[in-house]
Amino acid sequence: MTLTPHGMRFAALFVGAAISGMPALAQEGPIRIGVLEDQSGDFAAATAVKVHAIELATKEINDAGGIAGRPIELVIYDTQSDNRRYQEFMRRVLQQDEVDVVFAGFSSASREAYRPIANQFDGLVFYNNQYEGGVCDDNMIVTGAVPEQQFSTLIPWMMEEFGPNVYTLAADYNFGQISAEWVRQIVAENGGTMVGEEFIPLGVSQFSQTIQNIQESDADFVVTLLVGSAQASYYEQAASADVGLPMASSVNVGQGYEHKRFNPPSLANMFVTTNYIEEIDTPASNDFVERFRAMFPDEPYINQEAANSYIAVNLYKQMVERAGTTDHDAIRAVLGEGDVCFDGPSGNVCLDPQSQHMSHTIYLAKVGDDHSITFPRVWENIEPYWLGDAGCDLTKNDPSAQYTPSNPPPAQ
Amino acid sequence: MDFFHTIFSVMYQFGDAFAFLVISCAGLAVIFGMMGIINLAHGEFIMCGAYVTSAAGRAGLPLPLAILCGALAAAIVGIVVERLVIRHLYQRPLDSIIATWGISLIATQGVLILLGPTMAGVGTPLGSMALGERSYSIYRLVLFATSIGLLGSLYLLFYRTRFGVISRATIQKPAMARALGVDTRRVYGLTFGLGAGLAGLAGGLYAPTMTMVPTMGATFIVESFVTVVVGGADIFVGAAPAAAVLAIIRASLTAWYGHLFGQIGLLVAVIVVIRVMPGGLSGFLKRFQR
Numbered sequence: 182m183t184l185t186p187h188g189m190r191f192a193a194l195f196v197g198a199a200i201s202g203m204p205a206l207a208q209e210g211p212i213r214i215g216v217l218e219d220q221s222g223d224f225a226a227a228t229a230v231k232v233h234a235i236e237l238a239t240k241e242i243n244d245a246g247g248i249a250g251r252p253i254e255l256v257i258y259d260t261q262s263d264n265r266r267y268q269e270f271m272r273r274v275l276q277q278d279e280v281d282v283v284f285a286g287f288s289s290a291s292r293e294a295y296r297p298i299a300n301q302f303d304g305l306v307f308y309n310n311q312y313e314g315g316v317c318d319d320n321m322i323v324t325g326a327v328p329e330q331q332f333s334t335l336i337p338w339m340m341e342e343f344g345p346n347v348y349t350l351a352a353d354y355n356f357g358q359i360s361a362e363w364v365r366q367i368v369a370e371n372g373g374t375m376v377g378e379e380f381i382p383l384g385v386s387q388f389s390q391t392i393q394n395i396q397e398s399d400a401d402f403v404v405t406l407l408v409g410s411a412q413a414s415y416y417e418q419a420a421s422a423d424v425g426l427p428m429a430s431s432v433n434v435g436q437g438y439e440h441k442r443f444n445p446p447s448l449a450n451m452f453v454t455t456n457y458i459e460e461i462d463t464p465a466s467n468d469f470v471e472r473f474r475a476m477f478p479d480e481p482y483i484n485q486e487a488a489n490s491y492i493a494v495n496l497y498k499q500m501v502e503r504a505g506t507t508d509h510d511a512i513r514a515v516l517g518e519g520d521v522c523f524d525g526p527s528g529n530v531c532l533d534p535q536s537q538h539m540s541h542t543i544y545l546a547k548v549g550d551d552h553s554i555t556f557p558r559v560w561e562n563i564e565p566y567w568l569g570d571a572g573c574d575l576t577k578n579d580p581s582a583q584y585t586p587s588n589p590p591p592a593q
Numbered sequence: 594m595d596f597f598h599t600i601f602s603v604m605y606q607f608g609d610a611f612a613f614l615v616i617s618c619a620g621l622a623v624i625f626g627m628m629g630i631i632n633l634a635h636g637e638f639i640m641c642g643a644y645v646t647s648a649a650g651r652a653g654l655p656l657p658l659a660i661l662c663g664a665l666a667a668a669i670v671g672i673v674v675e676r677l678v679i680r681h682l683y684q685r686p687l688d689s690i691i692a693t694w695g696i697s698l699i700a701t702q703g704v705l706i707l708l709g710p711t712m713a714g715v716g717t718p719l720g721s722m723a724l725g726e727r728s729y730s731i732y733r734l735v736l737f738a739t740s741i742g743l744l745g746s747l748y749l750l751f752y753r754t755r756f757g758v759i760s761r762a763t764i765q766k767p768a769m770a771r772a773l774g775v776d777t778r779r780v781y782g783l784t785f786g787l788g789a790g791l792a793g794l795a796g797g798l799y800a801p802t803m804t805m806v807p808t809m810g811a812t813f814i815v816e817s818f819v820t821v822v823v824g825g826a827d828i829f830v831g832a833a834p835a836a837a838v839l840a841i842i843r844a845s846l847t848a849w850y851g852h853l854f855g856q857i858g859l860l861v862a863v864i865v866v867i868r869v870m871p872g873g874l875s876g877f878l879k880r881f882q883r
Contacts, residue, residue, distance in 0.1 A: 221702070223808060225710040353853060381852050386803050386812040389609040389733065390847045390855075393602060396727045410711065410806040418802055421717035421730040442804070444716040481709075 211254035212247070212507060214239070214494070215274035217285035217295070222262025223409050227437040227484060228287045231309065232257060233477045234487035235284060238494035240476065248498045249505070256280055262287075264294040271295040275302040281507040282307065282497055284490060288408070289313060289356035293583070296321065300581050305509045307497070309489035311431060311456070313359035314565075315584040317536060317573035319513060324489040324496070324530075324539045326456045328363040329567040331431040334543050334560050335454040336367045336404070339429045344401025345373035348426075350391065350415070351406040353380035359585050360406050360431065366586050376400050386411040392422045402427040405451075413439060420447035427452060434458065438482035440552040451548040456541040457488035457527040460554040469526035492525040492539075496532065499523065513537075517576045529562070535574045538565035598725035605729055606848060608737035611840035615740040615833065616799070617813040618820040619747065620792030622832040624785060626821050627764050630679060631686055633693040635792055635817055636810020637700035642667040642793025643800035643809060644704070650715035656801065659715070663797030664790045671789020675782045683781070697810075704807040712805040736798060743794075744833050751828075760784050819859050823866045825873020835874050838862070 216235055219228040239253045247253060256278050260266040267285065274280050275298070283299070283306045286292040292308055299306045299320045307322050314327035340347070347368050351357030361378060368375055376398040379391055395403060405428045407415055416439065427450040433439050435455030440448050459470050459482060469491070473483050497512075500521055504511035515521060522531040528542045545558040572590035573580070584590050617639070624632045646663030650656055674696060682689040719731040751757035763770040763780040771777050795813065803809060820839055824831030842862055847855030870877040 221705055221710070223806070225705075226806075229710070379851060382856060384812055385852050385856075386809075387609070387613055389730075390606055390844070391852070393606065393727055410804045410809070411812050414803040417714075417717055417804075418730065421719075421721060421732060421802070423721035423723070423728045423730075442711055442713060444714065447716070 209251070211252045212501065213254045213256055213278065213280040214497075215270075215278060215280035215283040215285070216255055216257040217260050217267060217270050217274065217283060218257075219262040219287050219291075220259040223411075224262040224287050226410070226442070226481075227486065230480060230482065230484060230487040231284075231287075231490045233480060234473070234483075234490040235494055237473055237476050238491045241472075242494065242498055249502050253494075260285075260291070264288075264291050267291045267295045268298055271298045271304070272302075275299070275304045281305075284309060284493060286310060287486070288354075289359075290354055292316075292321075293355060296581075303509065305512065307490075307493045309493050310486055311435070313356050313363065313585070314567060315359070316582075317568055317575065317579075317584060317590065318581045319537065319575045319579040320509075320581070322493070322496075322516070322532065322537045323565075324493045326431070326454075326485070326541050326543070327538060327565050327567065328360065328367075328431075330456070330541050330543055330563045330565060331454040332360070332363050332367050334558075334563070335429055335431065335452065335545065336364060336373075337371050338545065338558060339402050339427070339452060340368070340371055340373050343427055345371075346376045346399050346401045347373055347404060348377040348379075348395055348398055348400035348402075349375065349404045349406070350379050350381065350395075351404075352408040352412060353382045354408075356408065357381075357406050361404075362586055364404050381407065381412055383409050384411045386414040388415045388418045389422075391415070392419055392424055395419075395424060395426065396422075400426060402429055404428075405430045406432060408432060413437070413443070416443055416447040420449075426450075429453075431455075434546055434548060434554075435485045438484060440548050440554065441482055443552075445552045446550045448548045448552055449550045453546045453548075454543050455485045455546055456530075456543055457485040458544070458546060458554065459483040460546070461527070461544060461556070463528070465524070465528065466526050488526045489539075492523055492527075492530060495523050495525065496521060513575075533565050533569065534576050536565055536568035537575055538568065540564045595725065598727070601724055602727060602729075603844075603848075605734070606844040607840055609733050610844045610847075611836055612733070612737040612740040613799075614816055614820045614836035614840055614843075615744060616736065616795045618817040618824075618832055618836065619743055619828070620788045620790070620795065621817045621821050622788075622824065622828040623791060624788035625818075626824065626826045626828060626832065627761075628683075628781070628784060628788070629686065630682070630785070631690045631693065632788070633690060633814075634674070634697040634700065636812075636814045637697045638667045638671060638789045638792035638810075639796035639799075639813050640700070640704065640807065640810040641670055642796030643803070643805060644708070644712060644796075645793070646797035646800045647712060647714045647805055650801075651713065656715065656718055660794065660797035660800075663800070664794040667793020667796065668786045668790030671792075672782055672786035674789070675785040679785060680778065680781070701807045701810070708807070710806060714803070714805045715801050717801045732801065739798060743791075744829065748829055756783070815856075816859070819863050822863055823873055825870075825875030825877075827875035827879070830878050831873050831875025834878070838874075 218231050243252045258270040286308050289312050310325040349361050351361045403426050429452050434453040500512045500515045503515045517534045519534045531540045543560040547555050621635045642663035645666040646659045649659035649662045717732050721728045763777050767777050820836050824835030842858045843855045846858040
């Protein structure tokens with residue numbers, strides 16, 4: 182059927198009105214948050230709780246009226262501890278589901294697998310995990326702790342307590358290698374000695390040779406950066422061989438709650454810097470744990486990633502309400518104002534505009550002989566200063582890269 | 594004295610690697626080596642044994658009894674699996690790969706769904722002993738002794754008992770065995786069950802030293818297949834010397850260059866052996882027997 186000239190003009194007017202009317206309609210729908218977390222596979226013990234934390238935050242926000250009146254809708258995919266699933270679901274969640282923001286990733290390998298896709302489709306992704314630091318990318322907002330928060334507090338404290346000789350056991354992939362680099366640097370800065378470094382392929386579960394190497398070295402303490410269930414067999418084997426050295430870690434206890442899963446005293450004398458674990462005894466923490474267990478009574482453990490995910494949902498809410506829109510550039514502009522903060526389970530935390538990382542209060546947790554937790558030391562409000570100091574400024578430009586101490590941002 | 598300590602530590606590392614290879618490959622050597630079934634669910638029989646052992650140990654049974662329970666549970670599961678699935682696949686090796694892989698997936702995901710991502714284990718018993726400036730886990734020395742004992746008992750079983758002779762005869766010449774009145778289907782079922790039980794025994798023996806997750810079988814699979822392939826069809830003339838040779842390669846490379854090179858060494862050894870001795874060590878050694 183053909184339209185008369187009069188009809189054509191009318192049709193064009195109608196279509197134009199419909200198109201201009203659509204954005205207004207779209208703003209009224211729910212805010213969709215994509216959740217890509219490992220609910221099965223090797224990492225699930227530490228990450229299934231993150232989904233629950235996001236669900237708890239979502240329920241609390243929706244009960245209070247949502248974000249600027251719009252309810253939150255979660256689009257959850259199980260990435261099965263498989264990097265290819267992360268890539269597949271990141272594409273799906275950005276292209277097909279068209280969510281407003283994504284909460285994704287546990288292992289650093291998974292993050293680096295999906296980051297190019299987030300860059301390609303200009304998604305906004307919250308990475309709520311502690312990691313080896315250095316990601317300078319304006320598509321990423323990182324609420325996890327970084328080496329200058331975890332290692333710069335832990336290693337000097339351990340060296341002062343136990344001695345200057347350090348042995349590092351790290352998982353052999355980007356997280357382990359870069360974290361080991363940080364440890365090396367901090368040990369050198371504090372006048373200590375690296376008496377040994379071993380990188381263990383993921384999936385290795387027999388550590389007799391490693392244990393012997395540690396015993397033959399003069400180590401005063403062992404920095405354990407072991408990831409995954411196979412490598413976690415080390416603690417049991419080291420305890421049964423009576424290695425007897427204190428251990429320092431940025432990943433254990435605070436993520437995989439090994440002190441609850443393994444028999445005492447295999448984790449005795451382990452010191453972990455974490456920004457949150459459920460044993461922290463502050464009013465904010467206890468209230469959070471109570472609300473969490475009210476919604477999820479069978480939750481095995483509430484770890485730092487759960488707290489970070491909960492805080493991240495609330496930070497996102499704040500930024501969207503302040504920006505008045507879910508548009509990513511507007512959100513980044515709000516972040517750039519420098520005062521996006523939230524009073525959560527771990528105290529007051531703020532987002533740093535230059536690196537889009539989060540400040541943290543760091544708790545030093547000590548695992549006792551019976552696997553009970555005490556906190557010998559707390560460091561208040563440590564900024565994620567390294568990236569900003571090294572030259573990453575996301576308010577000015579976006580290199581979309583990851584930097585390490587040996588590969589810092591290029592001099593401007 | 595220091596020389597003695599060094600020798601002991603070298604022997605300990607070798608014994609540890611040897612024990613791991615022998616114990617983890619025994620079940621596969623029976624099922625794959627003797628029966629020719631490519632059993633990709635081997636790791637899951639190990640996991641079954643480990644889980645039952647841990648559950649029994651936590652329920653109060655002494656550890657040796659708990660390990661036997663684990664082995665028995667895996668054997669029973671093996672007999673059931675054989676009757677339901679494997680029985681139909683004896684002449685179809687490629688299909689047995691897919692079927693056993695499917696069983697493996699069902700087992701790991703099923704355990705994950707039913708029992709969660711992790712299970713509390715039992716601690717390693719027996720403590721440690723110090724020698725010089727190093728200390729050693731006594732349990733791992735027990736594991737080495739167990740691996741030798743395992744080889745000995747399997748030898749006695751297959752070469753000195755009626756069941757062993759019938760089993761070997763049935764696997765080598767099934768038509769002849771049937772002609773002589775042997776119920777070959779029952780023998781196959783029992784032999785497969787024995788292989789599964791040995792896998793369960795491996796799981797039970799290593800359960801106190803490892804974290805219990807549904808995918809824990811994956812850490813045994815590579816070493817088991819490597820040892821059985823290098824060893825060839827016969828457990829005693831093949832898998833045992835293969836385990837010894839591979840243990841030496843792995844222990845020395847891990848000691849000198851680290852875990853990564855230990856694993857690389859194992860895999861390079863397989864490639865070389867398959868190329869040079871396609872029948873494995875036992876095929877090579879048996880040629881001298883005639």
